[in-house]
Amino acid sequence: MDPKWIAKSGGHDDEVRLDIYRDCLGYLAKLKAKGYLQDMGMLEFARWYRQNRGYNKPDISLWQDIIFGSEKQAFWYIDAWMRATVDPNQGGAVVDLRPYVSRLHRPVGADTEILYDGSYPYILHAQYRGGWPCFMDTKSMFTGAITCRGRTVLLNHQRTQCDFRKEGGDYLAIMNPVELDFGDLTAACMTKVVFRGAGAIEMQRTIACAVPDCEFEVLDFLNGTCGTTEYPTDMRSVILGYAGAQGENRLKFAYTGRSIEVPEVDQVYACVPDAGTRIVLSPGRKPAAGLVRDGIVTGPMYTLGIRNKVKAGGGIQDMPDDFGHVMHWSCPWCFARQNDSAGLVYDKKKGEYYCVRCYFTGDRAKNRGGVWQLSKEISADADKIEDPGRDGVKCLG
Numbered sequence: 001m002d003p004k005w006i007a008k009s010g011g012h013d014d015e016v017r018l019d020i021y022r023d024c025l026g027y028l029a030k031l032k033a034k035g036y037l038q039d040m041g042m043l044e045f046a047r048w049y050r051q052n053r054g055y056n057k058p059d060i061s062l063w064q065d066i067i068f069g070s071e072k073q074a075f076w077y078i079d080a081w082m083r084a085t086v087d088p089n090q091g092g093a094v095v096d097l098r099p100y101v102s103r104l105h106r107p108v109g110a111d112t113e114i115l116y117d118g119s120y121p122y123i124l125h126a127q128y129r130g131g132w133p134c135f136m137d138t139k140s141m142f143t144g145a146i147t148c149r150g151r152t153v154l155l156n157h158q159r160t161q162c163d164f165r166k167e168g169g170d171y172l173a174i175m176n177p178v179e180l181d182f183g184d185l186t187a188a189c190m191t192k193v194v195f196r197g198a199g200a201i202e203m204q205r206t207i208a209c210a211v212p213d214c215e216f217e218v219l220d221f222l223n224g225t226c227g228t229t230e231y232p233t234d235m236r237s238v239i240l241g242y243a244g245a246q247g248e249n250r251l252k253f254a255y256t257g258r259s260i261e262v263p264e265v266d267q268v269y270a271c272v273p274d275a276g277t278r279i280v281l282s283p284g285r286k287p288a289a290g291l292v293r294d295g296i297v298t299g300p301m302y303t304l305g306i307r308n309k310v311k312a313g314g315g316i317q318d319m320p321d322d323f324g325h326v327m328h329w330s331c332p333w334c335f336a337r338q339n340d341s342a343g344l345v346y347d348k349k350k351g352e353y354y355c356v357r358c359y360f361t362g363d364r365a366k367n368r369g370g371v372w373q374l375s376k377e378i379s380a381d382a383d384k385i386e387d388p389g390r391d392g393v394k395c396l397g
Helices: 014-033 042-052 371-384
Strands: 059-064 073-078 083-087 093-098 142-148 151-154 162-167 170-175 178-181 186-197 200-209 215-224 239-244 247-252 259-262 267-272 277-281 289-293 302-311 344-347 352-355
Touching (some): 142 186, 215 277, 239 289, 267 302
Antiparallel strands (some): 083 093, 093 142, 178 186, 186 200, 215 302, 239 247, 239 267, 267 277, 289 302, 344 352
């Protein structure tokens, strides 16, 4: 635990954060007393892991935010081939991917070329490559976009939650369906991220709407990069390419922004020597178009994409019974959501919300039924809202 997290700072109640820390330690101490938990140092854990876990068995973690009480989740999958992170908060996008299968030799220390950075290279990372302009104005991630009737909806803008399931030798992160607004048409999309082992990830999407045989164009794309920190690296060793009915062609990463789209491909790929990895995207159904895009200096990421057309399977009733929309409370001043990493926080002891980003403080009763409702009314009633300052919030009349 970083001591700065519980140190005095800003205008927030430091006792709240300290209480959270104490409660967490107290909870772990109770589990240890009951024999459900064992605390270990890193060397002890390494020995235990070698004795109790096989190299061919993946580790799965569906993380739930229990400290702040939000509904945010994160899904991790780790095996001998790779480590991947799936973020339901961004529509089930793969937001971190590291290819362990390349087994890079990275000695670290004063007598090596790498003085202190022992991190394993990533080939996509939404946090470290989140502020750069890239394809469809998205981050470095593996996500998708769906187009219908001239309107495109990015799936990484759709917040949802997920569940975990094992089917045979596959491990599935199953997102709750999300609503997609295409103007005069509303559809629902459910995403399944399937880990098949041996370095294979399959993205499955099911679309349903009330208009029978409505056609949708689905573009699954990966904004790839390479690095260990938030600072850009030289990508000119990367080779992009596609293969299909028209043969095979390659494009060297040269910061030109050049884009090539082929009407029918078997695969699009990128060779990343610095990560010792070849990344391949192949369509689940054919014919499918392929996209290969070079990056630019101010957006040092390449793009691989597969574009396909699918028809909806009928009415909304064809979706699973758990179809629904997850509502998250939102700060009425800066619009930070309750499931943001640095957004709205609920203090159970005081029964009120406060925002990590701004000075908002208030509870649901003060806000005419909810912080979410108040934030939706701001655009229409902005002239009725006063600056709350540090003393609390003055709500709509």
